[in-house]
Amino acid sequence: MTQHDRLLIVDFGSQVTQLIARRLRELNVYCEIHPYQNVTDAFLQDFAPRAIVFSGGPDSVTRDGSPRPPKSVYDMGVPILGICYGQQVMMQDLGGRVEAGHGTAEFGRAWVTPAENRLDLLSGWFLDGTGREQVWMSHGDHVSAIAPGFEVYGTSPGAPFAITADVSRRFYAVQFHPEVHHTPNGRTLYENFVREAGFQGDWTMDAYREEAVQRIRDQIGDKKVICALSGGVDSSVAAALIHEAVGDQLTCVFVDHGLLRLNEAEEVVGMFRDHMNLHVIHAQEQELFLGELEGVSDPETKRKIIGRLFIEVFQKYADGIEGAEFLAQGTLYPDVIESVSFSGGPSVTIKSHHNVGGLPEKMGLKLVEPLRELFKDEVRALGRELGLPDSFIGRHPFPGPGLAIRCPGEITREKLEILRKADAVFIDQIRRHGLYDDIWQAFVAILPVRTVGVMGDGRTYDFACALRAVTSVDGMTADYYPFSHDFLGETATRIINEVKGINRCTYDITSKPPGTIEWE
Numbered sequence: 001m002t003q004h005d006r007l008l009i010v011d012f013g014s015q016v017t018q019l020i021a022r023r024l025r026e027l028n029v030y031c032e033i034h035p036y037q038n039v040t041d042a043f044l045q046d047f048a049p050r051a052i053v054f055s056g057g058p059d060s061v062t063r064d065g066s067p068r069p070p071k072s073v074y075d076m077g078v079p080i081l082g083i084c085y086g087q088q089v090m091m092q093d094l095g096g097r098v099e100a101g102h103g104t105a106e107f108g109r110a111w112v113t114p115a116e117n118r119l120d121l122l123s124g125w126f127l128d129g130t131g132r133e134q135v136w137m138s139h140g141d142h143v144s145a146i147a148p149g150f151e152v153y154g155t156s157p158g159a160p161f162a163i164t165a166d167v168s169r170r171f172y173a174v175q176f177h178p179e180v181h182h183t184p185n186g187r188t189l190y191e192n193f194v195r196e197a198g199f200q201g202d203w204t205m206d207a208y209r210e211e212a213v214q215r216i217r218d219q220i221g222d223k224k225v226i227c228a229l230s231g232g233v234d235s236s237v238a239a240a241l242i243h244e245a246v247g248d249q250l251t252c253v254f255v256d257h258g259l260l261r262l263n264e265a266e267e268v269v270g271m272f273r274d275h276m277n278l279h280v281i282h283a284q285e286q287e288l289f290l291g292e293l294e295g296v297s298d299p300e301t302k303r304k305i306i307g308r309l310f311i312e313v314f315q316k317y318a319d320g321i322e323g324a325e326f327l328a329q330g331t332l333y334p335d336v337i338e339s340v341s342f343s344g345g346p347s348v349t350i351k352s353h354h355n356v357g358g359l360p361e362k363m364g365l366k367l368v369e370p371l372r373e374l375f376k377d378e379v380r381a382l383g384r385e386l387g388l389p390d391s392f393i394g395r396h397p398f399p400g401p402g403l404a405i406r407c408p409g410e411i412t413r414e415k416l417e418i419l420r421k422a423d424a425v426f427i428d429q430i431r432r433h434g435l436y437d438d439i440w441q442a443f444v445a446i447l448p449v450r451t452v453g454v455m456g457d458g459r460t461y462d463f464a465c466a467l468r469a470v471t472s473v474d475g476m477t478a479d480y481y482p483f484s485h486d487f488l489g490e491t492a493t494r495i496i497n498e499v500k501g502i503n504r505c506t507y508d509i510t511s512k513p514p515g516t517i518e519w520e
């Protein structure tokens, strides 16, 4: 099997370490993030990176016991790029000096100007005629003396050594963050760095597809595998990939809990069964879920009931599949990184997110996770390679508990019916206005209150609903989408005219935080 050139990102705990990986993956470079504690001499030998990046970090190298890489990293003969804390660590390790404070802190936008010497790492920089380049800084400490062998190639007001390098050893150290959006030419810097390191850009979804298929065949052999299929991007791409690898040995279980959107079950099952020829069990469990949810209004109780039923249902169908030894999941790279996170600390549970994680232990199934190394946009690219239509790949995320968490308070079949219709009108409006792809997620929530209205000179006493549409990168933070008043007016009119049971429509303009995306 092909062994890709690998780049190692040593994580010192920066908030933006993942972005370094994103920038490199966009350049078709295979990279992995590892917390600095795990990067030992033995690890380095084994990983055999072609180049290394040191991330930023919250600590100060002036503090005794602050994070360090193993010394052997500097003897490997591979290029190293140190960013912010990474720069400071490199300078101190190699004989320079770092100082704290003294009015040199820079947070936010800054400008670097070039020194006299030229540096290949910066080719493509300083070309817009202003003689300087915008970068994003976030540091309190600064390098006050560079290490022997290094020279200065750029300075900023707060960082006299904003860009330094020892060209003969191919060590580069910068005070700013080239991975963030606010360093507009940061990508060029990474491009130059990986070219210098000799990467061939061999990480493409086309190549990945073939390798992944082979790996899945080796793992599964002639055994059977099952997959919980939601119709969301992750489980859909995982299923399509595994199907390509082992065909009929795969069975998908799609659970219809009665909390799906209008026509969703038909679309998902039709697509995978009729179009892609997958074996899909359409588990009709509406009565079970809606029955157990009857009279329940507390959000966490709802979520826990749904989580438990998902497992029970899945177990039931898995038991009926002879010889099933494997369970497929759509775990992505961000999930993997988060679970080994450097800075993980005690945090409060806001919501118990449902997913099928935790199943294998209970069921004695071995895991197949073919997307573990990929970011979401890579998963989308892979899905396209596998022939999934764009209408599936670009779908807004949909939560496992479905409409249950968009129906605050008690769930009734009547409310679900109304909600499904209103949601379909809203999404139709968004598509008609060509806004679907600009929005991360959009839906309607039906509110547990009836209000008075007047329609056709008669009195109405019906439910109110709230429209929700947000922009986001990863769902962790979000902003409400700035629809025009015309759009909102037209949509409210359509919902009230077309959906019996709703006579009032509001737009939710809360960002996250302090709100969350879903209403429960």
Ligand SMILES: Nc1ncnc2c1ncn2[C@@H]1O[C@H](COP(=O)(O)OP(=O)(O)OP(=O)(O)O)[C@@H](O)[C@H]1O
Residues within 6 Å of the ligand: 227, 228, 229, 230, 231, 232, 233, 234, 235, 236, 253, 254, 255, 256, 257, 329, 330, 354, 355, 356, 396, 397, 398, 399, 400
């Ligand atoms: N109705 C369902 N039937 C079967 N499995 C489900 C269902 N809903 C959720 N799951 C399982 O829970 C997992 C987690 O759901 P999640 O919404 O995070 O991912 P996804 O649906 O695959 O992708 P996306 O994030 O794009 O919605 C899914 O990958 C799927 O395995």
Ligand SMILES: O=c1[nH]c(=O)c2[nH+]cn([C@@H]3O[C@H](COP(=O)(O)O)[C@@H](O)[C@H]3O)c2[nH]1
Residues within 6 Å of the ligand: 351, 352, 353, 354, 355, 397, 398, 399, 400, 401, 441, 475, 476, 512, 515, 516, 517, 518, 519, 520
């Ligand atoms: O698979 C899921 N199971 C869940 O239990 C769940 N709860 C919220 N979400 C989705 O996560 C994102 C963030 O949502 P919140 O801001 O409401 O927490 C949004 O995209 C939500 O739709 C879920 N997804």
Ligand SMILES: NC(=O)CC[C@H](N)C(=O)O
Residues within 6 Å of the ligand: 014, 055, 056, 057, 058, 059, 060, 083, 084, 085, 086, 138, 139, 140, 141, 142
């Ligand atoms: N963003 C960073 O890496 C900051 C490094 C260090 N904590 C400083 O304040 O200078």
Ligand SMILES: [Mg+2]
Residues within 6 Å of the ligand: 230, 232, 233, 397, 398, 399, 400
């Ligand atoms: Mg989903």
